[in-house]
Amino acid sequence: MSVEGQVFEITKAVTFEAAHYMGGKPEGHPYRSIHGHSFRLEATVAGTVQPGEQWVEDFAHLTRCLEATAAKLDHRLLNEIEGLEIPTLERVCLWAAADLKPHLPGLARVAIARPSLNERCELVLKRG
DSSP: OOOTTOEEEEEEEEEEEEEEOOTTSOTTOGGGSOEEEEEEEEEEEEEEOOTTTOSSSOHHHHHHHHHHHHHTTTTEEGGGSTTOSSOOHHHHHHHHHHHHGGGOTTEEEEEEEEGGGTEEEEEEOOOO
16 A cells, blocks of 8 residues: 555644733633643644655654744743733644744644643644
């Protein structure tokens, strides 16, 4: 069976811990106070098998890229990171995608989740 011409997606995830608050909420709102979460950052790379490599992307490279992005967020107050002043899952997902894209040309999807809350946000990137 040949993999030639087939489009595959590979996915890897890493975790990190971070705090945030939602400053625009009214006094007494629980999201207004600083609180922390365990996050799961996941990236999917799509494409055809690279000639001579027999894979879409080296999982070791994908892992290094994800770990580097997660390290920029780990044990940080997300509100203090440029672009995450309002750190909703959507914005964290978009921020992570922008950080990963230069290193992963086939980046097709980025997801950020708070597993303990069963919450997940997924960004599907346009191809091309």
